[in-house]
Amino acid sequence: MKRERLSVVLIILLMTILVISCSDLKKDLPTATSAGPDIHGQGWTDTASGNFHGKAIQMDGWNIAACKQCHGPQYTGGSANVSCEHSGCHADGSGNPKSPESCNTCHGNFLAAGDDTASWAPPKSLSNATSPSIHSVGTHQQHLVSVLMVSGKKVECKECHVVPATVSASGHFGASPAEVVFSGPLASLKTNNGAVVPTPSYDLTSGKCNNSYCHGYFKNGNYSNTPVWNVADGSQKKCGSCHGNPVTGNPLPGGSHPSAPQDFPLALNYCDNCHSTSGFGPIATYDGTTWTIQDKAHHINGKFSLYDAEYPF
Numbered sequence: 001m002k003r004e005r006l007s008v009v010l011i012i013l014l015m016t017i018l019v020i021s022c023s024d025l026k027k028d029l030p031t032a033t034s035a036g037p038d039i040h041g042q043g044w045t046d047t048a049s050g051n052f053h054g055k056a057i058q059m060d061g062w063n064i065a066a067c068k069q070c071h072g073p074q075y076t077g078g079s080a081n082v083s084c085e086h087s088g089c090h091a092d093g094s095g096n097p098k099s100p101e102s103c104n105t106c107h108g109n110f111l112a113a114g115d116d117t118a119s120w121a122p123p124k125s126l127s128n129a130t131s132p133s134i135h136s137v138g139t140h141q142q143h144l145v146s147v148l149m150v151s152g153k154k155v156e157c158k159e160c161h162v163v164p165a166t167v168s169a170s171g172h173f174g175a176s177p178a179e180v181v182f183s184g185p186l187a188s189l190k191t192n193n194g195a196v197v198p199t200p201s202y203d204l205t206s207g208k209c210n211n212s213y214c215h216g217y218f219k220n221g222n223y224s225n226t227p228v229w230n231v232a233d234g235s236q237k238k239c240g241s242c243h244g245n246p247v248t249g250n251p252l253p254g255g256s257h258p259s260a261p262q263d264f265p266l267a268l269n270y271c272d273n274c275h276s277t278s279g280f281g282p283i284a285t286y287d288g289t290t291w292t293i294q295d296k297a298h299h300i301n302g303k304f305s306l307y308d309a310e311y312p313f
């Protein structure tokens with residue numbers, strides 16, 4: 001008899017503990033869940049819902065790691081037995097599963113492969129913006145996709161940002177808007193034997209980028225060229241904008257650059273008379289009307305090409 005009563009008490013105690021720990025779990029959830037069909041509440045998998053899990057993570061200070069508690073350290077199941085990678089949701093456009101911590105989950109092109117670095121950058125932005133006129137989107141793709149560029153060489157993220165090695169790297173989720181820090185070698189490359197020192201900076205309000213090597217802060221370049229980050233109409237990649245004459249579009253630099261020789265005044269417009277790289281041919285050609293970059297890989301690469309060789313300058 002006594003024994004039975006003890007077991008009843010024990011069972012009640014056990015159930016109380018269970019109930020408490022379950023409600024604790026519920027309380028710990030990163031979203032305030034209304035009564036819904038599942039543990040997370042209605043709309044959790046609907047991108048259009050206010051209760052979408054991406055939004056919940058954003059509200060929780062981008063703490064995606066909190067989901068590991070039940071979905072496992074690699075998000076592949078855990079105690080919830082629901083894998084983010086193999087659910088068909090966290091997958092690229094070809095159906096290959098990818099981690100929710102992929103660099104194109106929260107910003108960039110979600111459907112691209114996880115190792116496609118250009119897809120890490122907006123669009124889309126963190127707030128789902130896709131228009132280049134919005135600062136958070138801007139001309140990212142114009143700097144990252146070769147066909148859109150005057151130089152075909154992808155500008156690395158580190159030229160303009162401190163790049164986190166992992167999602168949880170310190171500094172990643174810093175103050176909004178995202179920090180623009182010119183930490184790569186190209187934007188601040190010195191020229192003229194170290195005498196011309198670019199101090200690149202980005203103006204949050206105007207969206208202007210000042211004093212970068214890439215856009216003209218180099219020997220005989222257009223020092224005062226200040227391209228606007230969120231203008232993507234092609235006007236800022238025209239010949240003459242970074243070096244030469246912005247009004248006529250003639251790219252020929254002024255200053256100490258060779259000027260027209262007496263015997264052949266037009267020869268200088270034919271840049272390929274002098275500017276070529278061994279094995280790759282001319283940097284640019286002129287047909288009497290238009291200048292065309294022929295060798296994108298050796299233009300805006302930090303060196304100038306002259307008579308089949310490359311030099312710092």
Ligand code: HEC
Pocket residue numbers: 025026029030037038039040044045053054056057064066067068069070071079080081082
């Ligand atoms: C307390 C444990 C727990 C935590 C923490 C948790 N989940 Fe879950 N999750 C579950 C369980 C259990 C299921 C499966 C049952 C269900 O759908 O209710 C699930 C299911 C899901 C589903 C599938 C829902 C569906 O209807 O197909 C998604 C998506 C999901 N969780 C995302 C997340 C994200 C994102 C986080 C972090 C913000 C997270 N979960 C945190 C327990 C948890």
Ligand code: HEC
Pocket residue numbers: 062064100101102103104105106107120126157161162163164165166167171172173174175176177178179
């Ligand atoms: C959980 C969502 C999430 C994931 C996953 C994620 N990011 Fe971010 N990322 C953010 C947020 C939020 C910001 C903006 C922080 C701010 O406004 O300062 C950001 C900003 C950035 C920036 C701009 C510079 C900065 O720190 O502000 C870079 C570069 C970046 N992320 C690269 C990456 C890379 C590389 C990965 C993969 C290792 C990655 N991100 C994965 C949310 C994410």
Ligand code: HEC
Pocket residue numbers: 107117118119120121122124125126127135136137138140143144155156157158159160161177178180202204229
């Ligand atoms: C030429 C410079 C440049 C390059 C290269 C660049 N970014 Fe940015 N990035 C910016 C600027 C400028 C902003 C906008 C800051 C603002 O909000 O005004 C920005 C903003 C961002 C943001 C914040 C988006 C948001 O929604 O707020 C992320 C994330 C980001 N960049 C990631 C990347 C990644 C990843 C790469 C490389 C694949 C990259 N960026 C390459 C200049 C650059």
Ligand code: HEC
Pocket residue numbers: 219220221243251252253256257258267268269270271272273274275304306313
């Ligand atoms: C007659 C040969 C010659 C022709 C033609 C020529 N350049 Fe140059 N270029 C040079 C030399 C030599 C230098 C190195 C000048 C210096 O830095 O002292 C140079 C340097 C440059 C530089 C680096 C900045 C500088 O002045 O040092 C740029 C940019 C440039 N040239 C662009 C052009 C363009 C664009 C054209 C065609 C419109 C062109 N050049 C035609 C000989 C030429």
Ligand code: HEC
Pocket residue numbers: 150213214215216218236237238239240241242243251271275283284285291292293298299300301302303304305306
């Ligand atoms: C976004 C800025 C920018 C624009 C726009 C631009 N250039 Fe340049 N250009 C540079 C920089 C920077 C250099 C310095 C050398 C280097 O880094 O390759 C350069 C150098 C050159 C040179 C010297 C050879 C060399 O090594 O590259 C030629 C020739 C040239 N540019 C032609 C052109 C022509 C033609 C156009 C228009 C189709 C043009 N550039 C538009 C930035 C620009």
